Every structure is written in structure tokens, then in C-alpha cells.
Amino acid sequence: MTLQKNTEEKAYSYFELELTSEIHIFEGKFTPSKCNAEDLSICGKTSRKGDNMKQIIICLNEDGARKKASSIGRNVCGTCVSYLYESYE
Numbered sequence: 001m002t003l004q005k006n007t008e009e010k011a012y013s014y015f016e017l018e019l020t021s022e023i024h025i026f027e028g029k030f031t032p033s034k035c036n037a038e039d040l041s042i043c044g045k046t047s048r049k050g051d052n053m054k055q056i057i058i059c060l061n062e063d064g065a066r067k068k069a070s071s072i073g074r075n076v077c078g079t080c081v082s083y084l085y086e087s088y089e
């Protein structure tokens with residue numbers, strides 16, 4: 001019997017704070033149609049429901065989210081990005 005690890009694939013979405021161009025990552029789960037996302041960013045500092053939040057990209061898997069973070073570069077919140085790497089196994 002194989003033990004199935006309870007690793008439902010997570011979905012990551014990127015939102016940009018328009019005032020500062022700072023980008024935060026939001027974690028969620030894939031749904032049949034798309035994906036959802038937590039209200040709070042991974043770092044806990046930003047709510048995607050706040051004013052001036054612009055959706056950049058949604059529903060990336062973990063690998064895609066990491067690639068996106070490195071392609072966007074320094075505007076992405078470091079705390080959010082480090083989480084992507086910490087959860088990597």
C-alpha cells in the first residue's frame with residue numbers, strides 16, 4: 001500500500017499594490033474552474049481585497065510561481081518569495 005501524501009497542489013496568485021508596485025503572492029487551492037486565494041498574502045502584510053490591488057497573474061502551481069517570482073525580480077515581496085522556497089521539498 002502506498003501512503004498518499006496529503007499534498008493537494010497549491011495555487012499561487014500574484015497581486016500588485018499599485019501605489020508602490022510591490023507584488024505579493026497569495027496562496028490558494030485549485031478549483032474545478034480556476035483557483036481561489038486567501039485574502040491575506042503569504043507574508044501576512046497585504047490583503048488582496050484592499051484598494052489599489054491589481055491582479056497580475058493567477059493560478060500558478062508552485063513551480064510556475066517560483067519561475068514567475070524570478071522573472072519579475074525585485075518588485076516581488078521577499079517574504080512571500082522565500083516561502084515558496086521553504087515549502088519546496
Ligand SMILES: [Zn+2]
Nearest residue numbers: 024043077080
Ligand atoms: Zn508579501
